[in-house]
Amino acid sequence: MRIYLVTISDIPSFESxxxxxxxxxxxxxxxxxxxxxxxxLATPDSVTTNSLIxxxxxxxxxxxxxxxxxDVKDVGGVYPASxxxxxxxxxxxxxxxxxxKVRDPNYVPSWNR
Known part of the structure; x- marks a missing residue:
């Protein structure tokens, strides 16, 4: 499994x-x-950075x-919520x-279910 962060600068339209x-x-x-x-995103190993771009x-x-x-070793942050x-x-x-969840060695990703 590969884990990606995808960042975009704008959402040109709802449809996109x-x-x-x-x-x-x-x-x-x-x-x-x-x-x-x-x-x-968590994807199969076959998905590449270039294919996502x-x-x-x-x-x-x-x-x-x-x-x-x-390669997620730890996660931290703050998110506002009421x-x-x-x-x-x-x-x-x-x-x-x-x-x-996705890092758990026993987790079966959706593409394998």
Whole structure:
């Protein structure tokens, strides 16, 4: 499994964003997104940085973007949330839980299920 952070500078249209999301869902990649311009992706080993850049360009057009393959050893951060939001948050929604899930050696990713 490869883990990527995908960053885009702009979302030119709703349709372009949906096109990229549809690509992720159709390929059964694992993903997490809270910030609109950043995707965290877990993909099969066969997916490359260049193939993701090509798909981003196809979906969003000529915008500034970059893809980083990362080796997650630890995750930390802060995200604003109201008490109501935290109480109603789906299990596993936070980036901390997402990264822990995909890093678990016993986890079976969606493309293998």
């Amino acid at each position: 964003d949906e096109k990229f999301k549809d690509f992720i869902v159709e390929n059964k990649y694992e993903w997490w997104r809270y910030m609109p311009l950043v995707w965290a 090509a798909k981003i360009t196809e979906c969003y057009g000529a915008i500034f973007s970059f893809v980083l393959e990362i 008490k109501e939001m935290v109480e109603n948050m789906p299990k596993g929604w936070t980036p901390f839980e997402w990264f822990a």
